[in-house]
Amino acid sequence: MYPSSVLLVAALVSRAAAQQTPLSYPSVESPSYQPVEDGETDFTRLFSSDLLFRDPWSKDSWNGLVSYAQAQPIRCFGADADVPYDVAVLGAPFDTATSYRPGARFGPNGIRQGARRMHVGVINVHQKVRVSDHLAVVDCGDVPMTFMDNKVALRQLEAANKALLRREAFRSYNQTSLAKDGKFHPRVLTLGGDHTITLPLLRGVAEIYGPVSVIHFDSHLDTRKPNRVYGPWLPGEEIPVTHGSYFYYAHKEGLLAPNNANIHVGIRSGMDSWDNYENDWEVGFVISHAEDIEEIGWRGVVKKIREVVGDNPVYISLDIDVIDPGFAPATGTPEIGGFTTREIKKIFQGMAGLKVVGADIVEVAPGYDSQAELTQIVAANIGWDMLALMAKTPTVA
Secondary structure: OOOHHHHHHHHHHHHHHHOOOOOOOOOOOOOOOOOOOOOOOOHHHHOOOOOOOOOOOOOOOOOOOOOHHHOEEOOOOOOOOOOOOOEEEEEEOOOOOOOOOOOHHHHHHHHHHHOOOOOOOOEEOOOOEEHHHOOOEEEEEEOOOOOOOHHHHHHHHHHHHHHHHOOOOOOOOOOOEOOOOOOOOOEEEEEEOOHHHHHHHHHHHHHHHOOEEEEEEOOOOOOOOHHHOOOOOOOOOOOOOOOOOHHHHHHHOOOEOOOOOEEEEEEOOOOOOOHHHHHHHHHOEEEEEOOHHHHHHHHHHHHHHHHHHOOOEEEEEEEHHHEOOOOOOOEOOOOOOOEOHHHHHHHHHHOOOOEEEEEEEEOEOHHHOOOOOHHHHHHHHHHHHHHHHHHHOOOEO
8 A cells, every 4th residue: 555645646646637737846946147238148157056056947047067066167278267266176087197997088077977966065064064165166177188199198287287276266365375476376176087197286286385295095106116117118218107107206306295294095006026115215105004094093094194294285196996996996906905985084084174285086987887886976075075175274374
C-alpha cells in the first residue's frame, strides 16, 4: 500500500492532466535583469551570482553553463578584463609531460563537473566559513594551451597566470600586504592538468610575493634531477621538464622558500635510488610520508606542516594521487596507501591561518574515473577547502 500523501499527489497530477490545467507552484522571488538602454545584453550582470541559478524558470535565466562551484564566469582575458575579483579559478588543460596515464587535459572540465552541486556562497561547515562573504570568486575558464609543443604550452599558462596575478584584487585591507609592491593582488586556484603546470604557476606567484613555501600533497617527490628522468635520450639531447622534475627547476630558479621551508605530504611511491632523498633535501623540501598519519595522526601531520612553513607565504599544490585510489582512482600515477577523504579534510582544517597565496589541483584524469565521478567530486571538494583557507586568511603580513 502507498502512503496517503503519495496517493493524494498522484490524484492531483491525474486530475490536472485530465483538465489540461498545469499545476501551479509558489512564486519564487528573485532579482530581475533589466537590459541596458542601448539594447545590448549586460553579460556581467546576467551572469552575476545574484541572478545565476536562482530561478531556472525565469525568462532571464541561463541554464547549463558549468563554472566551478557556480562561481561567476567571466572572460578574464577579453571583454571582462576590467572586472575585479579576489580569486580566479583557472583551467590548465595540459597532460603532455606525464610519464604514465595521460588524460589530465580533461581535468579542469572534470573538476568543474564534480563541483556542480557546490556553491561558493554556501557555508563550508567543516571550515566554518562562507567563501563569498570574504572573497569575490570568478571562473576564468581554461587557458588555451597547445598540445603540439610543451614549451609553448607552459609559456602560454605562465603568461595567462601572470596577467591575472598582476591585477589588483577586488578587496583591500588596512594592513600591510604580503606582495612586494605593497598592493593586494588576486589569488589563483588552478585546475590541472598534469603536475608540470606548477612550475609556470610558481613563476607568477614568486614575481608578486618572492620565494614561497610550498605545501606539496602527493605520493611522489617530483624533485627528480633531469638526468634521472626515464626515457631513451640521444647524446646531447635536451631533457625537458616533466611532472616528476618541475620542483628541481623551481629550486634552480629561486622560486622556493630557502632553508628547507617546503614540505611534501603523503609520499609513498617507489624510488630508483636512495639518493632521491638527498637530492630532495638539496632542492629544499622536508618529507612527511603517508604512513605518518598512522603514527602521529592528522594533528601530527598538521603540526609538522606548520613547523616547516612557519609564517611564510604559502602555495598549496595537490596531486589528486595523494588520496588513496579507492577514493580517487582517476589519476595518472595511482599509488595505494593514500589518505582518505576525511583525513585530507581534517588536515586542511588544521591549516587554517596559513597565508595561502595560490593553489592548484592536478592530475585528475576523468577518463579513468567511475560513472559515479568519484575523483572529480573529491577534487572539487578539496578545491572548496582551498578557497576556504584563502577566505579565512587575507594576504597580509
